[in-house]
Amino acid sequence: MKTAxxxxxxxxxxxICKGLLVAGASTMSQNELxxxxxxxxAQANKPTSTEVLGPFFRKGAPKNITMRxxxxxxxxxxxxxxxxxxxxQKVQGVRIDMWQADHAGLYDVQGYRYRSKLEVESASEYxxxxxxxxxxxxxxxxxxxxMISAPGHKTLITQAYxxxxxxxxxxxxxxxxxxxxxxxxxxxxxxxxxxGPGQPRATIQFDICLERI
Amino acid sequence: xxxxxxxxxxVSTLAFSADGKLLxxxxxxxxxxxxxxxxxxxxxxxxxxxxDTEPVLSPAVLTTMAKDGSLKSWDLTTGKVARRLPAAGRxxxxxxxxxxxxxxxxxxxxxxxxxxxxATGKERFVVPSGLGGVGAMAISPDGSAxxxxxxxxxxxxxxxxxxxxxxxxxxxxxxxxxxxxxxxxRWLAAAGADRIVYIYDAKTWKISRKFSGQPEMISxLAFSADGxxxxxxxxxxxxxxxxxxxxxxxxxxxxxxxxFDASQRVASVVFSPDSQLAAVSTGTxxxxxxxxxx
Numbered sequence: 001m002k003t004a005x006x007x008x009x010x011x012x013x014x015x016i017c018k019g020l021l022v023a024g025a026s027t028m029s030q031n032e033l034x035x036x037x038x039x040x041x042a043q044a045n046k047p048t049s050t051e052v053l054g055p056f057f058r059k060g061a062p063k064n065i066t067m068r069x070x071x072x073x074x075x076x077x078x079x080x081x082x083x084x085x086x087x088x089q090k091v092q093g094v095r096i097d098m099w100q101a102d103h104a105g106l107y108d109v110q111g112y113r114y115r116s117k118l119e120v121e122s123a124s125e126y127x128x129x130x131x132x133x134x135x136x137x138x139x140x141x142x143x144x145x146x147m148i149s150a151p152g153h154k155t156l157i158t159q160a161y162x163x164x165x166x167x168x169x170x171x172x173x174x175x176x177x178x179x180x181x182x183x184x185x186x187x188x189x190x191x192x193x194x195x196g197p198g199q200p201r202a203t204i205q206f207d208i209c210l211e212r213i
Numbered sequence: 214x215x216x217x218x219x220x221x222x223x224v225s226t227l228a229f230s231a232d233g234k235l236l237x238x239x240x241x242x243x244x245x246x247x248x249x250x251x252x253x254x255x256x257x258x259x260x261x262x263x264x265d266t267e268p269v270l271s272p273a274v275l276t277t278m279a280k281d282g283s284l285k286s287w288d289l290t291t292g293k294v295a296r297r298l299p300a301a302g303r304x305x306x307x308x309x310x311x312x313x314x315x316x317x318x319x320x321x322x323x324x325x326x327x328x329x330x331x332a333t334g335k336e337r338f339v340v341p342s343g344l345g346g347v348g349a350m351a352i353s354p355d356g357s358a359x360x361x362x363x364x365x366x367x368x369x370x371x372x373x374x375x376x377x378x379x380x381x382x383x384x385x386x387x388x389x390x391x392x393x394x395x396x397x398x399r400w401l402a403a404a405g406a407d408r409i410v411y412i413y414d415a416k417t418w419k420i421s422r423k424f425s426g427q428p429e430m431i432s433x434l435a436f437s438a439d440g441x442x443x444x445x446x447x448x449x450x451x452x453x454x455x456x457x458x459x460x461x462x463x464x465x466x467x468x469x470x471x472x473f474d475a476s477q478r479v480a481s482v483v484f485s486p487d488s489q490l491a492a493v494s495t496g497t498x499x500x501x502x503x504x505x506x507x
Contacts, residue, residue, distance in 0.1 A: 050323055053345025053364040055406055055430075056450075059386050107450055109387060109406045109430055137452035147344075147365070157323050157345055 044086040047211040049184035051159040054145060056107040061097060061115040067130040069113065074103035074131025076201035079144065079160065083124045083208045085153060091210055094120035097147040098128060105136030132162065132202060141167040141181045146208070153210040160206045161188040216502040218253050220246060224494040225480045226270045230289075233486040237289065238494060239270045247289070248500075250485070259292040271310045271352075278308060284316060284334075298334035307347060312356035312373065319347045325363055329376065338376030343367040348405060351392035353415065360401060362389035368403065370418055380418035385411065390448065391434040395464070402443055404431035410445055410462065424467050429457050433479040437488035440464065442505060444491055446479025453478040459493055461505050473503050 068076060083094045096118040101107050108114060114133075120126050133142045143159040161172075161182055168175045168188070176182040189204040222242035229236055235247045235256060243265065247257040261268065264280035275287040288295040298316060307319045314332030319325055325342040327350075343363025350361045358379060362368045368382040368389060387406035394401050394415065401413040408431060410424035424445070432448035443464050447457030454477045461471040473493070480496045489506045 053323070055348065055364060055388050055390065057345070057364060057366060057388060058406070059366050105451060109450055110408065137454065155323075155344060 045084065045088055045209050047086055047154075048156055048158055048207075048209045049187055050157055051145075051183050051187065053147065053157045054139075056099060056109060057097070057145070057147065058099065058109070058112065058115055061099070061112050061117040063119055064112075064116040065118065065128050067098070067100075067114050067116050067128055072102070072131075074134075076199060077130050077132050078127060078201065078203040079130060079206055080125065080127035080203070081206040081208055083120055083126065083148070083150075083210065085210045085212055087212070090122070090124040091120075091150045091153060092122065094124065094126075094148060094150040094210075096120060096126055096208075098130075098144055100130065100133040100144040101136055103131055103134045105134035135167070139181070140179070141165050144206075146206075148208055148210065150210055153212055156208065156210055158208075159187060160204065162191050162204065163188050164191045164202075215504050216253070218248050218500040218502070220498045220500065222246075223496050223498055224500055225496055227481040227483045227492050227494050227500065228270050229483055229485050229492070231486060236483075236492055236500070237270060237275075238500060239268050239275075241496070243268075245270065245275055245287075245289075250490075250502075257292060259287060259289070262294075267308050269308045269310060274311055276308050276311060276316070284308065284330075286311070298330060309347070309350035309359075309361075310352050312352050315356075315373070317350070317352065317359050317373070319350065319361065322346075325361070327359070327361055327369075327371070327376075329359075329373065337374075340369075340371055340376045340378065342369055348388045348390050349392040349403075351394055351401065353394050353401075354396060354398045358415070360392055362392055362403065362405070364388045368392075382413075382418060384420075390430070390432045393434045393436055393443075395436045395440045396438055397440055399440075400436075400464070402434050402436065404434055404445055406430050410434070410443065412464070412467075422467050424462050424469075426469050427458065427460055429455075433482045435482045435484055435491070436464070437484040437505070438486050439488045442470070442484070442488065444482045444484065444505075446475060446482045446493060448478040453496075459491070459503070461491065471503070471505055473501070475501065 085091050099115040118126050142162050142165045146158045148156045163172050172188040176185045192203045222240040224238040226239040236250050237247045243261045245259040249256045261277050265277040267278040269276045277285050284298040285294045286296040309317050316330045318328045326339050327342050328339045329337040331337050342361050343365045345364035348362045352359050359373045360370045366388050370379040389403045389405035392403050401415045404410045408427045412422045414421045429447040429449045431445045433446035435444045443462045446459045449455035457475050459473040459475050463470050475495050477495045481494045483492050491503045491505045493501045
């Protein structure tokens with residue numbers, strides 16, 4: 001039978017109690033040592049806020065850096081970002097599942113349209129070409145789902161939102177909680193629009209910060 | 214539609230009484246209403262106590278959770294609380310049923326745990342489950358196994374007495390939204406986002422058959438009391454409010470035998486004890502009845 005893994009804090013406390021972790025030649029007490037460690041954690045980067053997983057996740061998506069489908073409607077979007085952990089370190093072995101609705105607000109529940117599972121290289125950066133997701137009645141703010149896993153880190157389930165979405169009435173800071181839609185305003189990203197020689201396109205940057213186990 | 218009952222409030226979960234004379238409906242106004250199936254009239258209304266949440270109706274048992282986390286089991290005949298488990302449900306998110314006095318609950322937001330309490334409210338075990346929320350849970354008819362499906366598309370079956378993991382089922386591509394054991398405990402039907410009904414052998418936990426043909430996702434399942442038929446109710450990918458289908462399958466052959474319309478996402482489908490009638494609720498004020506025999 002599987003048992004729950006101890007948290008890092010429990011491990012550190014355990015190590016201190018057992019004398020496995022000592023502060024060099026200093027004379028710090030166990031409590032001082034724990035406080036020192038906690039202070040270090042408090043200064044660390046904040047992990048990306050979580051969001052609901054929702055009912056539409058599908059396992060086994062292709063490793064696809066282009067989710068956009070040639071000839072299908074939808075405003076072209078490039079999503080990119082960096083993956084780090086709360087210590088600001090690059091993370092090895094990152095896998096990112098991304099899934100979203102098509103331009104009409106429909107998820108492909110029988111196949112893998114607008115779904116991808118990325119393997120992030122050691123540079124800890126990712127990018128996908130897709131479209132702005134459509135709106136649908138049950139969750140009417142445009143969003144892209146993420147599930148991110150990496151060895152030694154807590155699996156992160158979250159969603160990226162768009163500041164240009166009419167759902168936010170031009171003020172995401174004020175309206176992100178409308179209809180209990182968004183858990184944290186940080187998940188709403190500014191959208192940059194480009195009008196190049198081809199068709200116009202949008203980009204967002206969605207950096208990810210994972211929590212260590 | 215063969216017949217319908219109009220309710221004063223939106224109805225979610227349904228259950229027939231053992232003699233088939235009453236249909237109980239869990240209503241979204243915090244009440245359980247019981248209708249006389251023959252006459253279509255209200256026979257009894259049970260109002261939950263102030264602050265009660267998480268009502269769960271499994272055939273003969275109604276459970277609610279009080280503000281302080283204590284659990285109440287209601288006697289559907291008298292309409293009174295028959296048993297309380299003091300503060301047993303604290304930190305729990307959802308109750309999913311009880312068997313022989315034991316209660317099973319899920320807890321956690323993204324990392325799910327399943328918890329079992331004995332008849333005195335003492336914790337028997339807590340076991341880790343999947344991620345992202347619980348789509349469905351089921352208890353085998355003899356009470357020996359419990360199964361939970363999580364939104365990360367995994368399912369787990371445990372020994373209900375000691376929490377031993379009997380099987381991690383990670384072969385399904387999508388999340389399951391309902392799980393139902395056949396009345397003889399031989400099969401476990403699972404269905405959800407990919408529109409397919411998976412029939413598992415509940416001894417080996419392997420897929421025995423798949424039923425394809427539902428035109429939308431599947432939100433509700435029911436076996437008939439004689440085990441010969443299975444009903445599946447739909448859930449449109451685009452919105453809960455779209456009309457969907459209720460399909461009746463022959464369990465042996467996997468053939469579709471009847472198709473009915475439902476006004477929106479099926480919240481619950483149940484067969485009468487004589488397996489002749491199916492009742493369907495959609496979270497609206499209407500309960501539909503369909504003749505399924507013949």
